[in-house]
Amino acid sequence: MYIKKILGAIAIIGLAVAAYFAYFIYGAMLxxxxxxxxxxxxxxVPTNAKYAEVREQLEPLLIDINKFDALAEQKKYNIHIKAGRFVIKKGxxxxxxxxxIRIKNGIPLKISFNNQERIENLAGRIAFQLEVDSLSLLQSMRNPEFLEKNGFTKETALAMYIPNSYEFYWNTSADGFRDKMLKEYNRFWTQSRLEKAKKLNLTQDEVISLAAIVHKETAKVDERPRVAGVYLNRIRKGMPLQADPTVIFALKRESGDFNRVIKRVLYKDLEIDSKYNTYKHRGIPPxxxxxxDVSAIDAILNSEKHNYIYFVANVKNFGYHKFAKTLSQHNVNKREYVRWINKQGVNR
Structure with a gap:
């Protein structure tokens, strides 16, 4: 009888322990x-983060951080932190x-970039979206060995980055970002695009450098093939490109002020001694x-076939341009534009 009582007591204690354990499991885990x-x-979660850094982000998101701590310690998450971007779903x-949050690298995110004027601007744009800092990105993008190995120069380094949206892990390194973008660049240059560039007698870098001018000249995507045709006609005739956007770039580059706004190119600006000044130097800039944009690149590769040599802003159809085959015809169009811009009081 005494033994039965002891066994009964043990059973009750066992049930109590099991109930407590079940409650703990439910409360802490489920x-x-x-x-x-x-x-x-x-x-x-930053690279090499400590548990305290993760806990600080989690605390405002959780009902009971202490129960999370207990389970994290039991599952040894607190000493095996993974860096990356992680999603926590309601419930x-x-x-x-x-x-x-213990999945390697977490989940990827989409980053995007376009219309950057310099490699420095691109590095800043990417650093805003990924963990890596802009200085590390800039050093990686400008790495002389990498550039030489892959056929780029410090002047053409920006050409490797094709504007689009791409998937990256948040904790991707500077070299990791750069190397993936090289793969995307090579993927962009399909056999069809390469053959079209070859028919134009242009390298990939020259296509992108010319596309940059076309993009700056017109925001109208449907007009870009026609503007591209103008510049290709000038190249075939051995004429200088005489592109105002290159002069503006040269002025900014000389001053070091790329935030400077220049709405009008003056005759004196055309004298700037810069390899980017296409009024003084024939051919495509370095x-x-x-x-x-990709639309501007493809506008070069699929340019409109015509005999236009000149164009100027169309003041009666803003955003578009008037095109001319002769200088005399162009001068008529140009006088109309100059009269209009003078009335607007745009001196610079």
């Missing part, structure tokens, strides 16, 4: 522990959360003055 109202929240338990 019970929903999110405190936010949105469908999901994101945390960004997740502590166990779900730990499983979601590198792109801008990051052109």
């Amino acid at each position: 019970k929903p522990n999110t405190a936010f109202n949105n469908d999901e929240a994101y945390i960004f 997740m338990s502590n166990n779900d959360i730990i499983n979601s 590198g792109p003055i801008f990051m052109p």
Whole structure:
């Protein structure tokens, strides 16, 4: 009888322990522990982060951070932190959360960039979207060995980055970003595009440098093939490109002030001694003055066939241009434009 009582007591204690353990398991592992109202929240865990840094981001998102701490310690997450971008969905338990934030590199995100004027601007744009800092990116993008190995120069380095949206892990390194963009560049240059460039007797860098001018000349995508045709006609005739955007770039480059706004190119500006001044130097500039859209690049490769040599802004159809085959015809169009811009009081 005495033994039965002891066994009964042990059984009751065992049930109590099991109940407590079950409660702990439910409370610490399986019970929903999110405190936010949105469908999901994101945390960004830096490379070499400590648990305290992760905890600081999680605390405002959780109902009970202490229970999360207990499970994190039990599952040894607190000493095996993974860097990256992670998603936490509404209603997740502590166990779900730990499983979601211990995936290597986390989940990728889409980054985008376009219309950057210099490699420095691109580095800043990417650093705003990824963990890596702009200085590290700039050093990687300008690495002389990398550029030489892949056929680029410091002037053409920007040409490697084709504007678009791309998937990256948030903790991608500077070299990792650069190397993936080289693969994307090579993927962009399909056999069809390469053959079209060859027929124009242009290198890939020259196509992009010329596309940058076309992009700057017109914001109208449907007009870009016609503007591209003008510049290709000038090249065939051995004429200088005489592109105002290259002069503006040269002026900014000389002053070091790329935030400077220049709305009008003056005759005195055409005398600037710069290899980017296409009034003084024939041929395509040594590198792109801008990051052109894909539409501008394809406008060069699929340019309109015509005999136009000149063009000037059309003041009766803003955004578009008037095109001319002769200088006399162009001068008539130009006088109309000059009269209009003088009335606007645009002196610079």
